[in-house]
Amino acid sequence: MDPVAGLLAGFGVILTWQNIQFIFIGSLIGTLIGVLPGIGPLAALSLLLPATVALPPVGAVAMLCAIFYGSMYGGSITSVLVNIPGEAASVVTCLDGYAMAKQGRAGAALGMAALGSFIAGTLGIVVLSVAAPALGAFAIRLGPPEYTALMALGLACTILMIQGSALKGAIMIGAGAALAAIGMDIITGEFRFNYGSIQLSAGIELLAVVIGLFGVSEILLNVENAARGMAVKARLSGLWPSRVDWAASWAPILRGSGLGFAVGLLPGGGPVTASFLSYAAERRIGKDPHTFGKGRIEGVAGPEAANNAAVSSGMIPLLALGIPGNAVTALLMGALIINGVQPGPTMMTDRADVFWGVVASLYIGNVFLLILNLPMVGLWVQLLRVPYSVLFPSIVLLAMVGTYSANRNLFDLWVMLGFGVLGWFLRKLGYELAPLVLAFVLAPLLEQSLRQSMVMSPDGAMIFLERPLAALMLGAAVLMLLLVAFKGLTVRKLGGTT
Amino acid sequence: MARLDAAVSLFWVLLGIVLCRESVALGLADASGPGSGLFPFLAGLLMLGGGAGLLVRHVLTRGGHAPGEEIVPQFWPAPGAAFRVGALVVVVAGMILAVPYLGFALTGVFGLPILFRVIAPEASWWTAIAVGGIAAACIHLLFAVALGTPLPRGPLGF
Numbered sequence: 321m322d323p324v325a326g327l328l329a330g331f332g333v334i335l336t337w338q339n340i341q342f343i344f345i346g347s348l349i350g351t352l353i354g355v356l357p358g359i360g361p362l363a364a365l366s367l368l369l370p371a372t373v374a375l376p377p378v379g380a381v382a383m384l385c386a387i388f389y390g391s392m393y394g395g396s397i398t399s400v401l402v403n404i405p406g407e408a409a410s411v412v413t414c415l416d417g418y419a420m421a422k423q424g425r426a427g428a429a430l431g432m433a434a435l436g437s438f439i440a441g442t443l444g445i446v447v448l449s450v451a452a453p454a455l456g457a458f459a460i461r462l463g464p465p466e467y468t469a470l471m472a473l474g475l476a477c478t479i480l481m482i483q484g485s486a487l488k489g490a491i492m493i494g495a496g497a498a499l500a501a502i503g504m505d506i507i508t509g510e511f512r513f514n515y516g517s518i519q520l521s522a523g524i525e526l527l528a529v530v531i532g533l534f535g536v537s538e539i540l541l542n543v544e545n546a547a548r549g550m551a552v553k554a555r556l557s558g559l560w561p562s563r564v565d566w567a568a569s570w571a572p573i574l575r576g577s578g579l580g581f582a583v584g585l586l587p588g589g590g591p592v593t594a595s596f597l598s599y600a601a602e603r604r605i606g607k608d609p610h611t612f613g614k615g616r617i618e619g620v621a622g623p624e625a626a627n628n629a630a631v632s633s634g635m636i637p638l639l640a641l642g643i644p645g646n647a648v649t650a651l652l653m654g655a656l657i658i659n660g661v662q663p664g665p666t667m668m669t670d671r672a673d674v675f676w677g678v679v680a681s682l683y684i685g686n687v688f689l690l691i692l693n694l695p696m697v698g699l700w701v702q703l704l705r706v707p708y709s710v711l712f713p714s715i716v717l718l719a720m721v722g723t724y725s726a727n728r729n730l731f732d733l734w735v736m737l738g739f740g741v742l743g744w745f746l747r748k749l750g751y752e753l754a755p756l757v758l759a760f761v762l763a764p765l766l767e768q769s770l771r772q773s774m775v776m777s778p779d780g781a782m783i784f785l786e787r788p789l790a791a792l793m794l795g796a797a798v799l800m801l802l803l804v805a806f807k808g809l810t811v812r813k814l815g816g817t818t
Numbered sequence: 819m820a821r822l823d824a825a826v827s828l829f830w831v832l833l834g835i836v837l838c839r840e841s842v843a844l845g846l847a848d849a850s851g852p853g854s855g856l857f858p859f860l861a862g863l864l865m866l867g868g869g870a871g872l873l874v875r876h877v878l879t880r881g882g883h884a885p886g887e888e889i890v891p892q893f894w895p896a897p898g899a900a901f902r903v904g905a906l907v908v909v910v911a912g913m914i915l916a917v918p919y920l921g922f923a924l925t926g927v928f929g930l931p932i933l934f935r936v937i938a939p940e941a942s943w944w945t946a947i948a949v950g951g952i953a954a955a956c957i958h959l960l961f962a963v964a965l966g967t968p969l970p971r972g973p974l975g976f
Contacts, residue, residue, distance in 0.1 A: 374966060484887030487871040491830050494864030498837055501858040510854045512844060536910075543906055543937050544899035709938030713930045714953035716910060721922050721957055725967040733914045741907060749823050750887040767857040775851040 323449045330676030334684065339379045343681050346383035347688040350390015354410070355398060355700045356711065361391035362754075363538045365651045366530035367715065369658075370722035377659035377674050382681035384655050386688070388648055389441060389631045392591055393689045396433035396624055397700050400426055409591035409627040412599040416612065416619030423615050432561045432569055432617055433624040434693040440577040440625035441686040444632025447581060449679055452668075455640035459665040464772035465783050469793035471766045474643055476797035477586055478755050479804055481593060486804040488751045496759030497766075499524055506764060507771055519731040526654050527726040528735035529760060530647075533753045535719045536740025539712050541747065560694075565617050572602050572622035580629030585636060590646040591627035598626035632682065638663055639675060643762065647754035650761040658726075819889055820881030827872035834866025905936040921972030923962070926954025 334343075353364040365387055372380035395410030400417035413433060420429040462470070475493055482489035502513045503523030514520040561569065579601060580594035602622040603612045612619050635652075637645045642664025644650035656663050661671050668675050723736045743753055777783035784790045841862055844855030875882070883889055894900050913929040920928070930950030934941060958976065961967040
């Protein structure tokens, strides 16, 4: 199916009253999550994933996607108004956005953030509509060795992209893969690491793990500081940017869109990396770099465009290859599987309705978000006054009900609490949890591909070197790990700082 | 924090060793191809290698950490943090134990006010009870009524 016909069919699927409601609710919740600091898109998606189990697959995934990119839109509001990023991808928006607010230009900063996000999001979706089917058509020719190598490359890339310690990232990948191995072996039917427990025989539930790691641990970290509501002092006026603002911003928006799209495609990349890189690029390219951080609208437009473009391109590896590139798309993959849809190259033929329906929903969601973020920004500002003492207990009960509802198993609640405490503890020590979730989701597919590959060849593991594409990807993975190992040395030799 | 970090690294080394041993017992390969233990063995190796690398780094840099690694300077960042975290975990554990007997809605009605007071001790019990009751009712309406999720029921039938 060509992209135009596919998209038209997708709009045919998504344009029902029920699906529109799901996208609107997702956009609303996403913006809310973005606005309220302390709960990121990962925590929100994991908490709300159980609520989508009862929905039709297109509506469920469309709603979850809307929550994700809605949080990118909403995150800029607190960055600009109170200098606190609503989520990690909006950290750099604080630098110039808050400076603009202090100069009385909060409206222009928020307006440009929303419009830049809309333009980048729309451009990203157009490229997604064209690129994903092409990549899917190519991927259908890949065999188990190539899939194994591709996933190994993805995990190596994840280690390369880790902001802190790569060793800790590798440990998290190992832990995620080990956790996924608990339960019945998918090939031999043998039980592994269940130690006689019936509960562990079925394996560990993804939802309990992610709700614990991201939802509960985030609440534990937040209650440590006894956070309260925030005081919003900035005045809002003139949300539509002036001609001067547009003249300064159109190029950063286009650059941010391109950069964000490229970064989002990389495994381990995502909105956070994209926004930081875009800010760095604007500072390097822009006139008077020393004025960045003092209220330059380019410092808002570029990063906000980049993080939204990265959301769209992050969907490509998931939908076309069935391989999530980051923890959020890993969760979306979980949502698709729970709803009986296997993402990957065959999805475009077997479940074209879901694929094109989800792509079409992204267009509609972006329009909703522009409406929600420009005329209704005042409403979101009021929500910043909700005290955390009201929010967090409610989220705890939501996490419990959500975890239970996936399997109706009380054991999952203990798993959730255990992973919540574990996640809280590990985050204090600088461990990033996203690689664990990514490995946990990828592990069954990786193990299956690895073992199938080795059975296919009389030479065992040599098959990975005999197949050119697999060998190339494994070579790239090794190169990335070497880059990680010598990262400090390379940067110092180039005269930079780590 | 550096000592705690090193202790956790040692834990990963030990866990990696245990995982590798158990995986070998499961069988790394047999006549038909790779065995059930191969994949967890590789995962164990990754944990073992990563943990050992961290320990070596700890010794070489005398507790230093990687650039960009966000380790908190103090384990408990604010006065009363240990109490709030501990109380939250205990209350949630209590709520999990209560769910089979009280159902989710009643567990929320009883548990949420306590959580509310743990997080905001300055708030009155009346506010806590009102907020807890409203939140529990909203979540019950969303999952049990709107989405039709079968949840454990309490003595009052919901």
